[in-house]
Amino acid sequence: MDQSKEQRILNSVSYNAIKGDPESVLACIDKYCSQNEWAMNVGDEKGLILDKIVKEADPTVALELGTYCGYSAVRIARLLKPNARLFSIEFNAEFVPIAKEIIEIAGLQDKVTILEGHAQDIIPRLKTQYNMDTLDFVFLDHWKDRYAPDTILLEECGLLRKGSILLADNIIFPGAPDFLKHVRNNIHYECTHYPSHLEYMKAPDAMEKAVYLG
Ligand SMILES: Oc1cc(-c2ccc(F)cc2)cc2cncnc12
Numbered sequence: 001m002d003q004s005k006e007q008r009i010l011n012s013v014s015y016n017a018i019k020g021d022p023e024s025v026l027a028c029i030d031k032y033c034s035q036n037e038w039a040m041n042v043g044d045e046k047g048l049i050l051d052k053i054v055k056e057a058d059p060t061v062a063l064e065l066g067t068y069c070g071y072s073a074v075r076i077a078r079l080l081k082p083n084a085r086l087f088s089i090e091f092n093a094e095f096v097p098i099a100k101e102i103i104e105i106a107g108l109q110d111k112v113t114i115l116e117g118h119a120q121d122i123i124p125r126l127k128t129q130y131n132m133d134t135l136d137f138v139f140l141d142h143w144k145d146r147y148a149p150d151t152i153l154l155e156e157c158g159l160l161r162k163g164s165i166l167l168a169d170n171i172i173f174p175g176a177p178d179f180l181k182h183v184r185n186n187i188h189y190e191c192t193h194y195p196s197h198l199e200y201m202k203a204p205d206a207m208e209k210a211v212y213l214g
């Protein structure tokens with residue numbers, strides 16, 4: 001059977017990246033996806049915004065919704081302090097083993113736990129099953145119509161604390177209007193908009209930071 005695009009991305013990383021070097025893994029994926037096959041990684045331009053917010057948050061416990069091939073998991077985990085951890089939720093079973101291998105090639109497997117399933121099923125179990133208190137940073141990059149309900153679920157499950165930082169990808173394209181409606185003009189959130197472009201393309205896109213105020 002023909003290989004999937006995601007398998008071809010893994011092949012490229014496995015062949016070209018330097019083992020244990022996250023920067024070379026990111027550069028390899030960005031090169032492949034800008035020159036060979038477009039893929040929905042957050043990419044190098046929006047990745048710089050992600051880097052900035054992760055450094056600002058300096059999280060001990062981070063959550064990512066939407067692992068895909070593990071590009072943003074590598075991007076986030078490479079910035080984590082020694083005892084910090086990233087949990088990444090992915091529902092597509094085909095993507096999970098590919099992301100795991102890419103994260104391993106980057107040498108970040110001890111910092112990242114991939115949880116396979118739907119965010120709405122996993123979020124309610126994070127405290128009990130993973131001994132979690134609250135989340136310091138959340139990257140939303142899964143299906144856009146799930147950003148708002150999953151944010152509300154994080155609130156209801158007591159996983160957000162005063163100062164928890166949410167960062168959402170694709171605010172313009174494909175767009176997440178319900179999420180913006182929930183966090184903007186909401187006394188519980190302080191929002192910042194970061195205009196950018198769709199990964200590897202000229203089309204406008206943006207990220208939204210929403211700091212939970214408790
Ligand atoms: O960054 C992203 C981009 C796109 C996407 C798809 C098709 C298109 F034409 C434009 C953009 C889809 C995504 C789904 N999940 C997470 N991130 C995504």
Ligand SMILES: [Mg+2]
Nearest residue numbers: 042141169170
């Ligand atoms: Mg995205």
